Amino acid sequence: MRLAATGVGLALAIMFISTTGISAQTKNVLLIIADDLGIDYASGFQSPLDIAPTPNIDQLASEGILFENAWSNPLCSPTRATIMTGKYGFRTGVGAPVGGSDNPGMSTDEYTLPDAIAGLAPEFYSTACIGKWHLGTYLTGGQDHPNLSGFDYFSGSLGGGVSDYNDWEKVVNGSNIEDNVATYASTENVNDAISWINSQENSWFLWLAFNAVHTPYHLPPDSLHGYDVNEEYSDDKDPVPYFNAAIEAMDTEIGRLLDHLRSAGQYEKTSVIYLGDNGTHLDVIQSPFNRRQGKGTLYEGGVHVPLIISGPEIVNPSRNSDVLVNMTDLYSTILSLIGVDNEDLPADAQDSYSLYDILRDQPSTERNWIYSESFNSDRNNGMTIRNEDYHLILEDDGDEEMYQVKTDIYEDENLLARSLSDEEERNYQALKRICDSIHNPGSYTSLEELEKDPQMNVWFSDRYHINIKIDAELLGSTLSIYDTSGKVIIREEIKNLVTRISLRQEQIQGIAIVHLQSEKGSYSSKIYK
Numbered sequence: 395m396r397l398a399a400t401g402v403g404l405a406l407a408i409m410f411i412s413t414t415g416i417s418a419q420t421k422n423v424l425l426i427i428a429d430d431l432g433i434d435y436a437s438g439f440q441s442p443l444d445i446a447p448t449p450n451i452d453q454l455a456s457e458g459i460l461f462e463n464a465w466s467n468p469l470c471s472p473t474r475a476t477i478m479t480g481k482y483g484f485r486t487g488v489g490a491p492v493g494g495s496d497n498p499g500m501s502t503d504e505y506t507l508p509d510a511i512a513g514l515a516p517e518f519y520s521t522a523c524i525g526k527w528h529l530g531t532y533l534t535g536g537q538d539h540p541n542l543s544g545f546d547y548f549s550g551s552l553g554g555g556v557s558d559y560n561d562w563e564k565v566v567n568g569s570n571i572e573d574n575v576a577t578y579a580s581t582e583n584v585n586d587a588i589s590w591i592n593s594q595e596n597s598w599f600l601w602l603a604f605n606a607v608h609t610p611y612h613l614p615p616d617s618l619h620g621y622d623v624n625e626e627y628s629d630d631k632d633p634v635p636y637f638n639a640a641i642e643a644m645d646t647e648i649g650r651l652l653d654h655l656r657s658a659g660q661y662e663k664t665s666v667i668y669l670g671d672n673g674t675h676l677d678v679i680q681s682p683f684n685r686r687q688g689k690g691t692l693y694e695g696g697v698h699v700p701l702i703i704s705g706p707e708i709v710n711p712s713r714n715s716d717v718l719v720n721m722t723d724l725y726s727t728i729l730s731l732i733g734v735d736n737e738d739l740p741a742d743a744q745d746s747y748s749l750y751d752i753l754r755d756q757p758s759t760e761r762n763w764i765y766s767e768s769f770n771s772d773r774n775n776g777m778t779i780r781n782e783d784y785h786l787i788l789e790d791d792g793d794e795e796m797y798q799v800k801t802d803i804y805e806d807e808n809l810l811a812r813s814l815s816d817e818e819e820r821n822y823q824a825l826k827r828i829c830d831s832i833h834n835p836g837s838y839t840s841l842e843e844l845e846k847d848p849q850m851n852v853w854f855s856d857r858y859h860i861n862i863k864i865d866a867e868l869l870g871s872t873l874s875i876y877d878t879s880g881k882v883i884i885r886e887e888i889k890n891l892v893t894r895i896s897l898r899q900e901q902i903q904g905i906a907i908v909h910l911q912s913e914k915g916s917y918s919s920k921i922y923k
Contacts, residue, residue, distance in 0.1 A: 432673035450649035458704025480725030480743025489769035508544030618643035665705030871912035
């Protein structure tokens with residue numbers, strides 16, 4: 395984890411969210427999800443491809459922050475479940491596209507984002523999901539699943555994709571409204587969004603999930619794009635122009651929605667979050683990107699997605715951030731944007747950390763690693779994790795791969811195919827240890843960081859308590875905790891293998907070092923809150 399204000403790397407840093415202090419004015423949140431769109435087709439990521447023009451998405455970036463290192467899951471349903479719950483997929487059971495008895499979907503017992511908004515927002519909020527759902531089956535509520543999951547209003551398609559963008563089944567609040575909607579799906583989604591926003595008298599949260607640019611490849615209405623594709627797509631045609639046309643059409647419809655917010659006087663009080671739900675479909679991946687490393691895989695091409703946050707809370711807009719972000723973090727970030735204090739953020743959303751301080755351009759602690767996974771899928775099941783420099787893939791069949799993400803952006807050289815340097819070996823072992831600790835926490839938590847002395851482990855169990863676990867031979871050692879000025883704020887003898895230290899309010903902001911002195915030697919772990 396790094397301290398953003400200084401760029402200083404800390405060997406052990408514990409993530410805690412600082413107090414938001416959001417003003418009392420009304421704040422809406424618009425979450426926009428593009429389907430199957432990785433960074434290779436996203437503006438702002440220096441893609442060498444000839445990608446579609448997206449002036450409206452680009453304007454969001456110019457008015458906000460583009461996050462360069464955001465990770466999703468490799469497939470759509472798991473990513474959506476992580477945003478909805480603030481938890482990794484293995485905690486919710488959603489590790490593959492929802493469908494059938496093997497993947498029934500997200501339980502309606504989960505404390506979802508709309509549930510948290512209803513229970514924690516400082517004012518009443520209306521909530522809606524419009525567009526693609528793909529989080530439930532008949533085993534988890536069927537057509538009522540979006541509403542049972544907390545949304546006041548749902549309008550869209552329940553499955554993973556539409557069979558025809560101009561002829562699709564639409565569900566509204568559990569009822570089939572039309573079996574053959576003839577309006578282009580992206581246009582109908584925005585029509586429904588505008589209609590719902592116009593009916594609101596309160597602050598609102600809108601989850602707008604486009605089916606675009608998921609297959610089937612198709613010819614969007616001419617008015618929405620400028621590509622020279624004059625015939626409907628067929629298997630003998632190059633899908634790339636159709637894919638780009640669908641991207642531009644989606645951007646055009648996003649622009650229509652944002653223009654409506656401006657004309658209605660709501661744009662200035664609406665935070666807009668735009669993201670891709672997973673990497674690009676393998677059919678349209680182009681060189682120099684690797685066609686075997688896109689959607690559905692644990693490579694960067696499967697999980698590295700665009701993320702932009704714009705709106706009234708942004709300080710110093712038109713900037714890029716290289717912090718590591720997991721889509722679980724949107725859960726807490728959205729709650730922060732609507733005014734939920736950090737101490738009130740749901741503890742159950744244990745894998746979610748608010749980006750609010752970054753939006754405000756304030757000093758903040760940041761993730762030192764991000765994690766993703768795939769399970770119950772037809773292929774590529776396993777875990778993947780990266781820090782600033784290295785990306786490790788651990789497949790369930792035992793295969794392992796590791797890449798240097800800054801110098802090998804297309805992940806061509808598997809470092810594990812040769813002998814590792816000392817630095818590479820240290821990162822390899824540390825990343826493996828974190829993956830193990832996430833699933834088998836024992837004395838660790840999901841906040842375990844990269845470098846720990848093997849004889850002393852330190853972690854926060856909550857805001858006011860540090861836990862210290864030592865090997866038996868270190869019993870009787872003297873524990874000292876120092877603040878950033880070097881002053882000792884706690885000193886005591888360690889009498890147990892696991893010791894829980896309570897902190898006072900005035901102590902929790904400036905802890906710098908936990909130090910253990912014994913006859914065997916001196917041990918220290920750096921932390922920061």
